[in-house]
Amino acid sequence: MGSALRFAGLMAVCACVSLAAEVRAQAPRATPELDRKVQDFLDAERGKWDYLNVPYQDGKILHDLVVKGAHKAILEIGTSTGHSTVWLAWAAAKTGGRVVTIEIDRGRHERALANLKRAGVAEYVDARLADAHELVKLLPGPWDFVFQDADKEWYLRYFRDLEAKMAPGGCYTAHNVARPYARQVIEFLDYARKRPGVSFGFAEGASGEGISISCWSR
Numbered sequence: 001m002g003s004a005l006r007f008a009g010l011m012a013v014c015a016c017v018s019l020a021a022e023v024r025a026q027a028p029r030a031t032p033e034l035d036r037k038v039q040d041f042l043d044a045e046r047g048k049w050d051y052l053n054v055p056y057q058d059g060k061i062l063h064d065l066v067v068k069g070a071h072k073a074i075l076e077i078g079t080s081t082g083h084s085t086v087w088l089a090w091a092a093a094k095t096g097g098r099v100v101t102i103e104i105d106r107g108r109h110e111r112a113l114a115n116l117k118r119a120g121v122a123e124y125v126d127a128r129l130a131d132a133h134e135l136v137k138l139l140p141g142p143w144d145f146v147f148q149d150a151d152k153e154w155y156l157r158y159f160r161d162l163e164a165k166m167a168p169g170g171c172y173t174a175h176n177v178a179r180p181y182a183r184q185v186i187e188f189l190d191y192a193r194k195r196p197g198v199s200f201g202f203a204e205g206a207s208g209e210g211i212s213i214s215c216w217s218r
């Protein structure tokens with residue numbers, strides 16, 4: 001491994017270790033003004049997202065799951081330009097949480113940063129430009145909520161890398177599971193369904209892409 005890569009790995013670990021403290025220290029909760037700003041942004045952008053982003057109703061489902069479960073430490077794999085991230089960050093603003101989101105494509109990552117700022121939720125997000133294959137392994141957790149929406153071929157591997165880092169009561173969601181685009185999505189679903197102590201189901205009211213939900217017992 002090159003020294004530059006080793007240094008980047010070390011920095012990622014340091015940044016991750018401080019995450020729990022940051023979640024605890026995070027200050028302002030959602031206010032009516034913030035709610036209005038985010039909702040206006042989401043309404044204005046509705047139907048315009050064009051970088052493989054989740055549809056509006058799937059974003060709302062993610063938001064509602066986080067708020068209902070009072071989840072704080074949130075991980076998203078696959079930011080793209082940030083539609084689902086805005087929904088997750090809005091939920092984090094309500095629970096006192098924070099979102100770490102990972103995107104490998106610099107252009108999309110930068111557009112996501114701009115969108116998060118416009119939506120008013122940038123301070124609830126730690127957006128990483130990185131290969132999730134590497135970074136997911138380095139992030140220590142524990143995670144209260146995971147949303148995976150990146151490369152479908154890696155779904156099972158992400159899940160296996162993260163399952164030991166899920167907090168009691170934590171939930172792991174995955175997009176594009178209703179019409180699996182890759183054999184590995186089916187393998188992921190088979191594996192997730194059989195985890196002892198982990199409930200498994202699909203989100204009601206989701207788009208035709210589908211969202212699976214695995215939740216750990218408390």
Ligand SMILES: C[S@@+](CC[C@H](N)C(=O)[O-])C[C@H]1O[C@@H](n2cnc3c(N)ncnc32)[C@H](O)[C@@H]1O
Binds near residue numbers: 077079082104133
């Ligand atoms: C379906 S899109 C995510 C959409 C986003 N969740 C939303 O709703 O706005 C999948 C994203 O995962 C990213 N991706 C694919 N492989 C990745 C990897 N190994 N690490 C990080 N990001 C990856 C792609 O560049 C793409 O932007």
